Amino acid sequence: MQHIGQLNVPTRGKGLYDITAQVARWVAERTDGTALLTLFCRHTSASLTVQENYDPDVIADIQTFFEHLVPENPRLYTHTLEGPDDMPAHIRTVLTGVNLSIPVDRGKLTLGTWQGIYLFEHRRAAHQRNVVIHLLAED
Amino acid sequence: MQHIGQLNVPTRGKGLYDITAQVARWVAERTDGTALLTLFCRHTSASLTVQENYDPDVIADIQTFFEHLVPENPRLYTHTLEGPDDMPAHIRTVLTGVNLSIPVDRGKLTLGTWQGIYLFEHRRAAHQRNVVIHLLAED
Amino acid sequence: MQHIGQLNVPTRGKGLYDITAQVARWVAERTDGTALLTLFCRHTSASLTVQENYDPDVIADIQTFFEHLVPENPRLYTHTLEGPDDMPAHIRTVLTGVNLSIPVDRGKLTLGTWQGIYLFEHRRAAHQRNVVIHLLAED
Numbered sequence A, B, C: 001m002q003h004i005g006q007l008n009v010p011t012r013g014k015g016l017y018d019i020t021a022q023v024a025r026w027v028a029e030r031t032d033g034t035a036l037l038t039l040f041c042r043h044t045s046a047s048l049t050v051q052e053n054y055d056p057d058v059i060a061d062i063q064t065f066f067e068h069l070v071p072e073n074p075r076l077y078t079h080t081l082e083g084p085d086d087m088p089a090h091i092r093t094v095l096t097g098v099n100l101s102i103p104v105d106r107g108k109l110t111l112g113t114w115q116g117i118y119l120f121e122h123r124r125a126a127h128q129r130n131v132v133i134h135l136l137a138e139d
Helices: A020-028 A056-069 A086-096 B020-028 B056-069 B086-096 C020-028 C056-069 C086-096
Strands: A002-011 A015-018 A035-041 A046-052 A099-105 A115-121 A127-137 B002-011 B015-018 B035-041 B046-052 B099-105 B115-121 B127-137 C002-011 C015-018 C035-041 C046-052 C099-105 C115-121 C127-137
Touching: A002 A015, A002 A020, A002 A115, A015 A056, A020 A035, A020 A115, A020 A127, A035 A046, A035 B099, A046 A056, A046 A086, A046 A099, A046 A127, A046 C086, A056 A086, A056 C086, A086 B046, A086 B056, A086 B086, A086 C086, A099 B099, A099 C035, A099 C099, A099 C127, A115 A127, A127 B099, B002 B015, B002 B020, B002 B115, B015 B056, B020 B035, B020 B115, B020 B127, B035 B046, B035 C099, B046 B056, B046 B086, B046 B099, B046 B127, B056 B086, B086 C046, B086 C056, B086 C086, B099 C099, B115 B127, B127 C099, C002 C015, C002 C020, C002 C115, C015 C056, C020 C035, C020 C115, C020 C127, C035 C046, C046 C056, C046 C086, C046 C099, C046 C127, C056 C086, C115 C127
Parallel strands: none
Antiparallel strands: A002 A127, A015 A115, A035 A099, A035 A127, A046 A115, B002 B127, B015 B115, B035 B099, B035 B127, B046 B115, C002 C127, C015 C115, C035 C099, C035 C127, C046 C115
């Protein structure tokens, strides 16, 4: 049986937002067996990633790295009308990806001990982000 | 029920090629319900990504960025026999990925308003690229 | 029908480890029809990628590139307690991803001729890596 829904993720500007608990709860309400979870972020300036959920410095360092890798320097880009953070946001989204597939075992996400699911907001302003959530459960 | 097929994507060298319409049509012919779409690019020098389908400058800037991030400089690489664009093409493929999973709702891809599906050709020469398309539809 | 299991991948430190044969065998033992394979790496410092399986120089060049792209320079990072290779390992994992979805046709992975599946170990030390493997087979 297939389930489909949407998660709303409010962001307060750039950063990684932990959505693991929200996702795990949605899954647990629908299956206690084997399943396949798919997440899909419906934006071109925010992405999804799996990373360490323990030391917040890891998340901060990831963000700093992307600031340097894809700089907010309008001279590098043609598409600048939507602000200096827009084109870097698109490129960071391409580099990190908008979809995740995670197997589910006995109703639980098979994440490793230190893994969390993050929405990676690449714009400076607060946004309401929308993530499609799909579950293929056993009938 | 599972459906499997192949999309042929002719490219005219480096660039991002919008395959959204072709994918959406293939899906619509097979389901009008909830489903899970998987795309898999069978190459090591072309990839798949989801990006903005509105301002073509975004796509052009993405391409320019990757030219700088992974330069065509043979002194950086050992594998140079297949031409200066080959090794950068492999690395750009690793950075952008060869597979996408997109949920389907009432027969339609759940893409956001500004999202398109692109094949990212990383070689200079024209190629025929082959993408496996898989759909898990409700029975 | 859904199948779920785990692959253990011992690594000897940094590098790309070809797990294609191990994955293909697991799949072939469970289906000879159409299916969808999902792999999920349960770590934040090792990832999964699909790349060329022919010239080993390609794999070596990919590794060299990531050493330069995400340098082991502690002055760049706040999270340095776990060693100079730890924070770069997290970032390289974000850039390359922890999950793969590959359609299966008549019991065989639909990989292209030159594609192999690799676990990308980003830490210097040897590790036992754990990959969840999920198969949606036709009933």
